[in-house]
Amino acid sequence: MPKILFIEHNGKQHVVDAESGKSVMQTAVDNLLPGIIGDCGGACSCATCHGYVDPAWQDRVDPKGENEEMMLDGAMNVEPTSRLTCQISMKAELDGLVVRLPASQF
Ligand code: FES
Numbered sequence: 001m002p003k004i005l006f007i008e009h010n011g012k013q014h015v016v017d018a019e020s021g022k023s024v025m026q027t028a029v030d031n032l033l034p035g036i037i038g039d040c041g042g043a044c045s046c047a048t049c050h051g052y053v054d055p056a057w058q059d060r061v062d063p064k065g066e067n068e069e070m071m072l073d074g075a076m077n078v079e080p081t082s083r084l085t086c087q088i089s090m091k092a093e094l095d096g097l098v099v100r101l102p103a104s105q106f
Pocket of ligand 1: 084
C-alpha cells in the first residue's frame, strides 16, 4: 500500500497508508489529518484541500485540470507547487509522495 508523507505548516509530519484509487484529499480526511478539510467532497469546487506537492513529485502526480486551475486562482497562499489534493489519485507509483499543508486551513 503506498504511503503519503503529510507535513503540517508547523513541521509536524504524518505518514499515512493510502489506498490506490483514492484521492490524496480523501486519504487525509480518512486519517483525520489537520489541514485538509475537503468541504465539497472532492468535486473541485471548494479549495479546502489545498496542499503543496513536493517538487520531486510534481511530474508524477495527475496533471492539473482547467477547473483546478480556476479554483486555485481564488485560493489563499498559492505557490507554484500548489494543488487541490482531491484531484490527485493515489497509485502504487506514488509511494512516498510528500505533501505540505498550508497554514490557512488550520
Ligand atoms: Fe473541494 Fe478538493 S475537496 S476542491
